[in-house]
Amino acid sequence: MSEPVDEIIPDLEQVRATEGHEVATAEPVLTVRDLDVVYEVAQPVHAVKGASLTLHRGEVLGLAGESGSGKTTLAYGLNQLHRPPARITGGSVTFHGRDGEEVDVLALEGESLRAFRWSKIAMVFQGAMNSLNPVISVKAQLEDVFTTHRPQMGAAERRRRCEELLELVGVDPGRITAFAHELSGGMRQRVMIAMALALDPELMIMDEPTTALDVVVQREILQEILRLRQELGFAVVFITHDLPMLLEISDRIAVMRRGEIVELDTAENLYFAPQHPYTRRLLGSFPSLTGSTGDFLRAGYSPEETR
Ligand SMILES: Nc1ncnc2c1ncn2[C@@H]1O[C@H](COP(=O)(O)OP(=O)(O)O)[C@@H](O)[C@H]1O
Ligand SMILES: [Mg+2]
Numbered sequence: 001m002s003e004p005v006d007e008i009i010p011d012l013e014q015v016r017a018t019e020g021h022e023v024a025t026a027e028p029v030l031t032v033r034d035l036d037v038v039y040e041v042a043q044p045v046h047a048v049k050g051a052s053l054t055l056h057r058g059e060v061l062g063l064a065g066e067s068g069s070g071k072t073t074l075a076y077g078l079n080q081l082h083r084p085p086a087r088i089t090g091g092s093v094t095f096h097g098r099d100g101e102e103v104d105v106l107a108l109e110g111e112s113l114r115a116f117r118w119s120k121i122a123m124v125f126q127g128a129m130n131s132l133n134p135v136i137s138v139k140a141q142l143e144d145v146f147t148t149h150r151p152q153m154g155a156a157e158r159r160r161r162c163e164e165l166l167e168l169v170g171v172d173p174g175r176i177t178a179f180a181h182e183l184s185g186g187m188r189q190r191v192m193i194a195m196a197l198a199l200d201p202e203l204m205i206m207d208e209p210t211t212a213l214d215v216v217v218q219r220e221i222l223q224e225i226l227r228l229r230q231e232l233g234f235a236v237v238f239i240t241h242d243l244p245m246l247l248e249i250s251d252r253i254a255v256m257r258r259g260e261i262v263e264l265d266t267a268e269n270l271y272f273a274p275q276h277p278y279t280r281r282l283l284g285s286f287p288s289l290t291g292s293t294g295d296f297l298r299a300g301y302s303p304e305e306t307r
Contacts, residue, residue, distance in 0.1 A: 028096050029202055029235045030055040035091035037077045047073040049259040055235050062250030063239040070259040071239045075205050079121045095120060098202060118149055122196035126208035129188035132180035138191050139176040145198040165194040170224055186217035207239045222249055244288045247271050255279045
């Protein structure tokens, strides 16, 4: 029982207007230059080709593109979460910390990489809610983040932080002793977001974080993410094949096609004046965008352009 996507758009538009998109600044938090990622298999797949982008502090950057275009591979590369046979064959990723430090992310390894990952750039995956351990309480799993990454923190402080985090993402802290199977999918995904927020990251990469949830829960969680972003000031890379959703929540959108970023612009420009034929085709492929505006979008380009 799910609503068509276009019915969620007016609400998100309201969020956009009231929560404001003025959070984004001109200050960079991550600079990606000519990033190349190759799957080194029998027939090597050049999954990310020369990707360049600058992500600003507090900004929501949407990453769009059809399945297989390289979105997940790019996201993993940003945080060195890729695994063989994937290999970064070129380019650079520079993190610009709040405190002024510059980190060459691709040069990090071992303990410093592990510490960097959770505390500076946190990640929420599509299936994240299913990666909660079924036999350990939510409380124990959340506390574990602090035990591992903030070993000097006392037990009382740890408990207080965990309760605070759950409240932040809209989960009743009274439910902290629950096990994963006792929580709904939406609640579990909120817990995963709480975990990602635990160490106050400056950037959150969210790869299809709401795709597995029904549309109403999706909307609630998106609103929550935008609110938290405003409150805590982190930047977001939000990945989904759902372009209508991205248009509502993103400051800027990068469109990927066959491993390349073919267009990167503000959500408004991308919607009203898409430059690349593939972007126009992508916009035209969503029924919710093919009203009069969709006709407008499609005007002036012929199918041949997309080949
Ligand atoms: N483990 C792998 N081995 C070989 N090719 C892969 C592997 N994982 C992904 N790919 C390929 O890399 C390309 C990009 O995939 P992916 O980043 O998952 O795209 P998206 O997230 O946009 O759907 C696709 O062509 C996919 O088939
Ligand atoms: Mg993907």
